[in-house]
Amino acid sequence: MSEGWAEVWRMGLRSRGFVIGGVVTLIFILIAVSALIWTPYPVAEIVVSRRFQGISAAHWLGTDQFGRDLVSLLMAGAVNSVAVAIVAVGLGMGIGVPLGALAAARQGWLDEIVMRANDFAFAFPALLSAVMITALAGPGAVNSIIAIGIFNIPVFARLTRGAALVVWKREFILAARVSGKGPLRISVEHVLPNIASVLIVQATIQFALAILAEAGLSYLGLGTQPPQPSWGKMLNEAQTLMFLAPQLAIFPGMAIALTVLGLNLFGDGLRDVLDPRLRRER
Amino acid sequence: MTLFLVKRLIMLAATLLVAAVVVFFVLEILPGDPALVMLGVSAQADTLAALRAEMGLDLPAWQRFTNWIGGVVTGELGRSYTYDVPVSELIGERVVVSLPLAVMALTLSTVIAIPLGVIAASRHNRTTDIALTGAAQIGIAISNFWFAILLILLFSVTLRWVPAGGFAGWDAGFWPAIQSLLLPAIALALPQAAILTRVTRSSVLEVLQEDFVRTARAKGLSRRAALWRHAVRNALIPVITILGLQFSFLLAGTIIIENVFYLPGLGRLLFQAIAQRDLIVVKDLVVLLAGTVVVVNFVVDLGYAVLDPRLRSGGGHV
Numbered sequence: 151m152s153e154g155w156a157e158v159w160r161m162g163l164r165s166r167g168f169v170i171g172g173v174v175t176l177i178f179i180l181i182a183v184s185a186l187i188w189t190p191y192p193v194a195e196i197v198v199s200r201r202f203q204g205i206s207a208a209h210w211l212g213t214d215q216f217g218r219d220l221v222s223l224l225m226a227g228a229v230n231s232v233a234v235a236i237v238a239v240g241l242g243m244g245i246g247v248p249l250g251a252l253a254a255a256r257q258g259w260l261d262e263i264v265m266r267a268n269d270f271a272f273a274f275p276a277l278l279s280a281v282m283i284t285a286l287a288g289p290g291a292v293n294s295i296i297a298i299g300i301f302n303i304p305v306f307a308r309l310t311r312g313a314a315l316v317v318w319k320r321e322f323i324l325a326a327r328v329s330g331k332g333p334l335r336i337s338v339e340h341v342l343p344n345i346a347s348v349l350i351v352q353a354t355i356q357f358a359l360a361i362l363a364e365a366g367l368s369y370l371g372l373g374t375q376p377p378q379p380s381w382g383k384m385l386n387e388a389q390t391l392m393f394l395a396p397q398l399a400i401f402p403g404m405a406i407a408l409t410v411l412g413l414n415l416f417g418d419g420l421r422d423v424l425d426p427r428l429r430r431e432r
Numbered sequence: 433m434t435l436f437l438v439k440r441l442i443m444l445a446a447t448l449l450v451a452a453v454v455v456f457f458v459l460e461i462l463p464g465d466p467a468l469v470m471l472g473v474s475a476q477a478d479t480l481a482a483l484r485a486e487m488g489l490d491l492p493a494w495q496r497f498t499n500w501i502g503g504v505v506t507g508e509l510g511r512s513y514t515y516d517v518p519v520s521e522l523i524g525e526r527v528v529v530s531l532p533l534a535v536m537a538l539t540l541s542t543v544i545a546i547p548l549g550v551i552a553a554s555r556h557n558r559t560t561d562i563a564l565t566g567a568a569q570i571g572i573a574i575s576n577f578w579f580a581i582l583l584i585l586l587f588s589v590t591l592r593w594v595p596a597g598g599f600a601g602w603d604a605g606f607w608p609a610i611q612s613l614l615l616p617a618i619a620l621a622l623p624q625a626a627i628l629t630r631v632t633r634s635s636v637l638e639v640l641q642e643d644f645v646r647t648a649r650a651k652g653l654s655r656r657a658a659l660w661r662h663a664v665r666n667a668l669i670p671v672i673t674i675l676g677l678q679f680s681f682l683l684a685g686t687i688i689i690e691n692v693f694y695l696p697g698l699g700r701l702l703f704q705a706i707a708q709r710d711l712i713v714v715k716d717l718v719v720l721l722a723g724t725v726v727v728v729n730f731v732v733d734l735g736y737a738v739l740d741p742r743l744r745s746g747g748g749h750v
Binding site: 266269270272273274275276277278281282283284285286319344358362365366369370372385388389392393399400401406407408410411414415 | 443446447448451455458462463469568569570572573574575577578581582584585589596605677680681683685687688691692702703705706709711714718721722723725728729
């Protein structure tokens with residue numbers, strides 16, 4: 151196993167997307183983690199006398215309408231994005247993967263039910279289910295996590311089922327069956343390890359989508375609530391100040407785009423490395 | 433084909449029904465007392481009682497559901513609590529903004545993406561391909577509302593060519609109305625175009641490796657003719673599926689984009705209805721939007737079967 155990962159690592163270093171995307175993603179995560187213990191200025195510090203400052207040595211990206219340091223706000227926004235995306239994708243995987251694995255292991259009517267439920271879930275894009283949940287429970291980070299998480303369940307269920315069905319037809323599964331292992335044990339011990347790479351790749355892509363969705367919800371005021379900084383909320387506030395301080399509308403959007411770009415490049419690179427069949431076609 | 437059609441129609445009806453049940457359950461049963469949610473805990477007892485009577489909350493749940501669904505089917509959608517007008521009237525006023533917006537965005541993204549995807553594939557691994565693939569990666573990473581804000585910054589704040597938001601209205605004439613929808617449509621179209629370019633590119637690349645393309649070349653067709661007449665036509669089948677899926681993202685996207693540009697469309701109506709806790713409007717709009725997504729995907733599935741007869745015998749999913 152460790153030899154396999156060393157090989158993946160070696161091939162990864164030769165893929166441009168994997169390296170660039172990986173570095174960008176790593177920087178984004180490091181920024182988020184470091185913001186937990188340190189930001190250049192306290193995030194909530196309001197100093198009216200220094201509002202709307204431009205780029206300077208003291209404030210690398212300037213200050214906002216309350217005189218808050220933009221770098222500090224963006225760093226705190228990264229924490230919010232990572233937290234929401236991790237929990238939402240974790241929720242989607244935590245429910246979707248077992249459902250998909252179960253559907254593949256049992257097939258028959260259970261498979262049919264899971265798949266029809268999936269078809270149905272696609273009728274509600276993340277934003278629409280978020281809107282329903284917010285109408286019911288009010289806006290907030292937790293509700294937006296639930297909405298984005300629910301949207302992720304069918305994605306992972308469908309992917310797991312498809313990939314698991316292929317593994318179930320292999321000889322070593324037959325061997326495991328003959329040795330008396332039940333469907334549950336085979337799923338956990340043999341099927342899931344064999345489809346892990348597909349799931350990891352999808353998780354990076356869903357992570358990027360979750361960041362976009364969270365930003366969208368916060369922009370609408372349905373997601374993360376003030377005073378907790380979030381990139382989407384910052385863009386919403388910046389829009390009303392566009393004539394005064396256009397730079398406020400640029401940096402948060404750039405932070406979202408860079409993060410999503412990094413994650414997507416990393417995910418694509420990872421897919422190329424983990425699935426050699428695809429590599430030739432690209 | 434008939435059996436296939438009947439099977440798909442039953443599936444369509446079942447999906448629509450389940451969608452309606454879920455929406456009804458989430459917005460009418462889960463809150464306990466929807467009237468209390470709408471009016472808040474400090475509401476007067478008689479106001480609450482009046483709203484409960486108006487919403488028919490004294491009836492059993494199944495009866496309320498059938499009444500509601502009957503209304504949705506016949507277009508009698510009940511009355512908005514905040515606007516005090518029939519919901520169907522509200523939707524009628526707004527759909528003339530949202531529908532043209534979605535159609536413009538879908539057209540724009542298709543017109544941009546399909547040629548770019550084909551060009552990228554035909555110049556596989558050359559500079560044009562690398563540049564286009566890179567641009568598509570960036571396009572996917574840019575959120576539509578940030579792109580919208582950048583468009584406003586450039587065309588409204590700096591160049592002052594178009595207003596920063598609002599809708600001129602169709603009464604003001606065709607062009608002013610289209611003009612106010614142009615930036616929003618571009619903002620909605622960009623991320624979709626980026627995704628579609630990638631899908632078209634990989635689909636065309638795949639088809640280009642097929643034997644029939646080689647045969648077409650061998651019988652003397654030029655590269656260009658083989659590409660456009662044989663490869664692209666076959667490659668478009670998966671592209672159409674993605675187009676159907678994109679329509680649902682476009683509809684969801686209008687919720688954000690209409691708010692960025694202050695357009696009085698369905699998305700903004702939904703957003704305002706939530707802010708005002710007008711559950712009657714929210715319920716109708718959500719079921720309408722989800723229903724549209726289901727129906728569009730159904731039509732795409734049918735189109736798929738018409739294009740590729742191999743799929744008719746199967747379930748229609750690939």
